[in-house]
Every structure is written in C-alpha cells, then in structure tokens.
Amino acid sequence: MLDTGQTAPLTLEVAERVRESRNVVSFRFKVVEGDLAPFTAGQYLPIRLGLPERPISTYTISSDPRDRSGYRISVKLEPEGKGGSRHLHEAAEVGARFLAERAARQVRPGRG
Numbered sequence: 001m002l003d004t005g006q007t008a009p010l011t012l013e014v015a016e017r018v019r020e021s022r023n024v025v026s027f028r029f030k031v032v033e034g035d036l037a038p039f040t041a042g043q044y045l046p047i048r049l050g051l052p053e054r055p056i057s058t059y060t061i062s063s064d065p066r067d068r069s070g071y072r073i074s075v076k077l078e079p080e081g082k083g084g085s086r087h088l089h090e091a092a093e094v095g096a097r098f099l100a101e102r103a104a105r106q107v108r109p110g111r112g
C-alpha cells in the first residue's frame, strides 16, 4: 500500500513475487522514484507500511549488490504478529507500490 502522506527517499514497486514455501514469499522490488544507492548483501530495507501497529517493517536484502535493478527480500508470515508480514503477503502483488527508507547497514552485535 502506498502511503502518500509522507516523504520517503524511495518509491518501490513489486516487480515479482515468488512463493518459496508455505509461509515465505520473496519479493523483488524495482525503484520507481529515488536513487538505488549502492548496497551490500545483508543490509536491511525499512519499508513504510503505514499500519497503526507496524508503521515500518525491516527486511534483509538478499539480492546481488551488482544487480542495480532493485532489491529482493524474503518475508516469513507471522500470523500472530502486528501485521507487517501479513500485509506484505496479502497486499504486495505485482505492481503494488511502497515507500521505503534507504537501505541501512546490518546491525552488528556489540557495535551499537
């Protein structure tokens, strides 16, 4: 769902979705607005979902950093959670748009 009420560095569009297992779906996003800054595998992508209990959900980027067409993430459905994963599983069909923050570095234990 595109939350147009806020500014965000990136607008992403679902280019492909692949069911990996009963409860995991992978999404490939292309960037339709903003710059796809260089990233490394394992960096994470904060996606603005705009849900009351889950305004932002964060996912690890699993695509090849040399692939400059966008980002790939895999999302495990958490049926009892606050709704972030359920929203992506239900609403992120091909063509759906989302706002996202810039990809950030992986949090390393002990480094804050």
Ligand SMILES: Cc1cc2nc3c(=O)[nH]c(=O)nc-3n(C[C@H](O)[C@H](O)[C@H](O)COP(=O)(O)OP(=O)(O)OC[C@H]3O[C@@H](n4cnc5c(N)ncnc54)[C@H](O)[C@@H]3O)c2cc1C
Pocket: 044, 054, 057, 058, 059, 060, 061, 073, 074, 075, 076, 077, 078, 079, 080, 081, 082, 083, 084, 085, 086, 107
């Ligand atoms: C740096 C980072 C990277 C991440 N990368 C990934 C990734 O690559 N793929 C991925 O799938 N997720 C990833 N996550 C997790 C992701 O951000 C979400 O937390 C996840 O999608 C679940 O979100 P949710 O809102 O559906 O559930 P959440 O509310 O976050 O639920 C999380 C857990 O709490 C349990 N829970 C919540 N509420 C209750 C309750 N009332 N009673 C019992 N149990 C409850 C859920 O069953 C679940 O096990 C990452 C998180 C971080 C911080």
